Amino acid sequence: MQNDTVSGGTSTPRLRRRKGSNEVPPEVDRGNGNHLLVNDNRKYKSMLIRTYSTVWMIGGFVLIIYMGHLYIWAMVVVIQIYMAKELFSLLRKAHEDSHLPGFRLLNWHFFFTAMLFVYGRILSQRLVNTVTTDKFLYKLVGRLIKYHMVTCYFLYIAGFMWFILALKKKMYKYQFGQYAWTHMILIVVFTQSSFTVANIFEGIFWFLLPASLIVINDIADYIFGFFFGRTPLIKLSPKKTWEGFIGASVTTMISAFLLANIMGRFQWLTCPRKDLSTGWLHCDPGLLFKPEYFAVPEWLFPLWFPWREISILPVQWHALCLGLFASIIAPFGGFFASGFKRAFKIKDFGDSIPGHGGITDRMDCQMVMAVFAYIYHQSFIVPQSLSIEMIMDQILINLPFEDQRALYTKLGQIIMERQFGES
Amino acid sequence: MQNDTVSGGTSTPRLRRRKGSNEVPPEVDRGNGNHLLVNDNRKYKSMLIRTYSTVWMIGGFVLIIYMGHLYIWAMVVVIQIYMAKELFSLLRKAHEDSHLPGFRLLNWHFFFTAMLFVYGRILSQRLVNTVTTDKFLYKLVGRLIKYHMVTCYFLYIAGFMWFILALKKKMYKYQFGQYAWTHMILIVVFTQSSFTVANIFEGIFWFLLPASLIVINDIADYIFGFFFGRTPLIKLSPKKTWEGFIGASVTTMISAFLLANIMGRFQWLTCPRKDLSTGWLHCDPGLLFKPEYFAVPEWLFPLWFPWREISILPVQWHALCLGLFASIIAPFGGFFASGFKRAFKIKDFGDSIPGHGGITDRMDCQMVMAVFAYIYHQSFIVPQSLSIEMIMDQILINLPFEDQRALYTKLGQIIMERQFGES
Numbered sequence: 001m002q003n004d005t006v007s008g009g010t011s012t013p014r015l016r017r018r019k020g021s022n023e024v025p026p027e028v029d030r031g032n033g034n035h036l037l038v039n040d041n042r043k044y045k046s047m048l049i050r051t052y053s054t055v056w057m058i059g060g061f062v063l064i065i066y067m068g069h070l071y072i073w074a075m076v077v078v079i080q081i082y083m084a085k086e087l088f089s090l091l092r093k094a095h096e097d098s099h100l101p102g103f104r105l106l107n108w109h110f111f112f113t114a115m116l117f118v119y120g121r122i123l124s125q126r127l128v129n130t131v132t133t134d135k136f137l138y139k140l141v142g143r144l145i146k147y148h149m150v151t152c153y154f155l156y157i158a159g160f161m162w163f164i165l166a167l168k169k170k171m172y173k174y175q176f177g178q179y180a181w182t183h184m185i186l187i188v189v190f191t192q193s194s195f196t197v198a199n200i201f202e203g204i205f206w207f208l209l210p211a212s213l214i215v216i217n218d219i220a221d222y223i224f225g226f227f228f229g230r231t232p233l234i235k236l237s238p239k240k241t242w243e244g245f246i247g248a249s250v251t252t253m254i255s256a257f258l259l260a261n262i263m264g265r266f267q268w269l270t271c272p273r274k275d276l277s278t279g280w281l282h283c284d285p286g287l288l289f290k291p292e293y294f295a296v297p298e299w300l301f302p303l304w305f306p307w308r309e310i311s312i313l314p315v316q317w318h319a320l321c322l323g324l325f326a327s328i329i330a331p332f333g334g335f336f337a338s339g340f341k342r343a344f345k346i347k348d349f350g351d352s353i354p355g356h357g358g359i360t361d362r363m364d365c366q367m368v369m370a371v372f373a374y375i376y377h378q379s380f381i382v383p384q385s386l387s388i389e390m391i392m393d394q395i396l397i398n399l400p401f402e403d404q405r406a407l408y409t410k411l412g413q414i415i416m417e418r419q420f421g422e423s
Numbered sequence: 424m425q426n427d428t429v430s431g432g433t434s435t436p437r438l439r440r441r442k443g444s445n446e447v448p449p450e451v452d453r454g455n456g457n458h459l460l461v462n463d464n465r466k467y468k469s470m471l472i473r474t475y476s477t478v479w480m481i482g483g484f485v486l487i488i489y490m491g492h493l494y495i496w497a498m499v500v501v502i503q504i505y506m507a508k509e510l511f512s513l514l515r516k517a518h519e520d521s522h523l524p525g526f527r528l529l530n531w532h533f534f535f536t537a538m539l540f541v542y543g544r545i546l547s548q549r550l551v552n553t554v555t556t557d558k559f560l561y562k563l564v565g566r567l568i569k570y571h572m573v574t575c576y577f578l579y580i581a582g583f584m585w586f587i588l589a590l591k592k593k594m595y596k597y598q599f600g601q602y603a604w605t606h607m608i609l610i611v612v613f614t615q616s617s618f619t620v621a622n623i624f625e626g627i628f629w630f631l632l633p634a635s636l637i638v639i640n641d642i643a644d645y646i647f648g649f650f651f652g653r654t655p656l657i658k659l660s661p662k663k664t665w666e667g668f669i670g671a672s673v674t675t676m677i678s679a680f681l682l683a684n685i686m687g688r689f690q691w692l693t694c695p696r697k698d699l700s701t702g703w704l705h706c707d708p709g710l711l712f713k714p715e716y717f718a719v720p721e722w723l724f725p726l727w728f729p730w731r732e733i734s735i736l737p738v739q740w741h742a743l744c745l746g747l748f749a750s751i752i753a754p755f756g757g758f759f760a761s762g763f764k765r766a767f768k769i770k771d772f773g774d775s776i777p778g779h780g781g782i783t784d785r786m787d788c789q790m791v792m793a794v795f796a797y798i799y800h801q802s803f804i805v806p807q808s809l810s811i812e813m814i815m816d817q818i819l820i821n822l823p824f825e826d827q828r829a830l831y832t833k834l835g836q837i838i839m840e841r842q843f844g845e846s
Contacts, residue, residue, distance in 0.1 A: 147802060149801065150799070150802040150803075153794070157791075160755060161752070161755050163759075164759055164762065165657075167762050169658070172765055173766040176762070176763055181603070183607060184606060236587065335587045336587055339590050343599045368580075379569065379570060391830060392834070408831070408834050408835060408838055411818065411827070411831050414819070
């Protein structure tokens, strides 16, 4: 281990490999050391494959961002299905399953129930805003929302009863184990993706910035570790070094600050999407995205420096918080995943992306980040800008017209009372 | 097995024992058959203990209902802590734990984080209604609600990081297993109790009726099975019979209809509690609890029958739905628990209640029921009565005063537009 982590520098780059997907328990690693040095050729070929698929991924990602919210959502769903597939297949034990026909299907029943539960809400809220012109559709959607929870509950209960009726003697322990792990997998997959989708509709900015910061941190960590890595950081990932960690943090913070300035200038990224159309977005993005101008002190920059003042968006300060989290806490998602892989002696979660391993391997830190971005947005951003509209939505969707009027009257009274109370 | 379930009748009552807590895998049962017949004395003693503790439980329960919402809530919390304790201790493996000092504590860290998350919301909403007179407190509570989610998130992340930093070589698999099971346990314990507490504050009726129906169904199932049980129902619980199941269903449905009529007449049970005081409750319980009078057809009842008309509360029809669920679907919670116990070869989940086994053993069906009662209430009861007030709460708590006025103006415009549009 000592040898493995401290060697560092540029002298033995071939021993260093990208963290995460190619990680192998250290015992195996040491045993194969010589083997890897000999197999140089294959190593570079795999790096080529990896680079190639990375370029394709980034290209596709940019295109999808350009196409809009619904397409990004679809991408999240696809990723999510792949993740569930990879994780479900880790559970599978061929011998036991052959005695339980149809038992596999149950996993997917729960998966799609969870999907209906999580996305039904987001979808129907936007749907209401899309169909407000048609009275009949408006009412229909209202009703769908009303019985959404009860429908999902009965779908879940149906799965629950199915599970119990499918219990087979001598397989109890296996089946209960499967049931528990299925739930854990669904929690992991859906926590992440539901928060991600919520972020997307709050404005692509709140999805794109956090996701980019994780990628940047990952790459910077790799590069800094590669060139300066000396001091091991955590036993769980012997390739992680303090130098990589600190270098990546600084890089991520700077990137967060700069990226927020760039991304914050496109309405396509900053406006929330309240319906299901894919048309162009116009909105008042609010104070957070209005540039503030600061004069650059002359002693700071030489005279030939072209800008005499810089413009800063207030959202950039928030971006620093996201950067801090992405570089300090999100990596623990990666440690967790690599610990998990080590515990169950697997190399990768799957083989969906050539050279990268499974999709799950690429998503470990993204999950922690997406949840944080959502909660940060809800706690520190929304209360300053959006909640009036959210409450209006509630009133107009959930209440019948008479109740809307009753509420209006009541609110009027309370406001009057307060105003008199204050003056 | 055949012998065990078909014997029935009153001739061999000593072989039958109450389902659930005393259940033992059938292999063990058959092996001990003779032993049990010999040990008659101890058997009756255990039944005595069981009856004794049941009487105490019911007495205590009635007292707590009388004392009010806060005490019922406290009871739920105590039950919940015991359940978590029982389930956590099932996980424990002494040998492994001796190598992981402090690792046990992590379970309870997650437990209390979940508690803060689940109850923080309910508590703070009521708190706002309790302190509305004091402006400073009002603002303070508003702030607490605002940062509630972020606080819970960081407590969770702290636990998550603690877990990763506590990972110890060669214990990975044990530790990850513990982590997953801890989450499953918390989900089971908190789903149930958070819904239960929500029900309590919607009106004790919505907690008391479902809980009573489960107890009634349980007892009726036992009695009908004892006297008429012939046909086995499900392999998982060899003591369950179709006769018991159907008899219990009918009993539960009738009880639901009658109990709703009685409980529905006490404002103490039907009024929602919107603050944290324990004082007497007055409210307009709404149409659901207003009696409707029906003339009894003369041919149906003899002349000496004292009542010429009967009064029915509309809520009684809803009670029938709860009864149907309590007797048909909720028992699957029991099947699940007994399958689980069989899978992991444990007799009871704990030994907290003399003669009954663990608290968890008594809660299996209650959990399924509490969730259903909540969702049923939210989907079919609330939209007819309460949502104006819920939205008002949101407006007055979450929005600053200027936004309240802005919302009022906006709502006024929309209502005007609609009215003109319609006329």
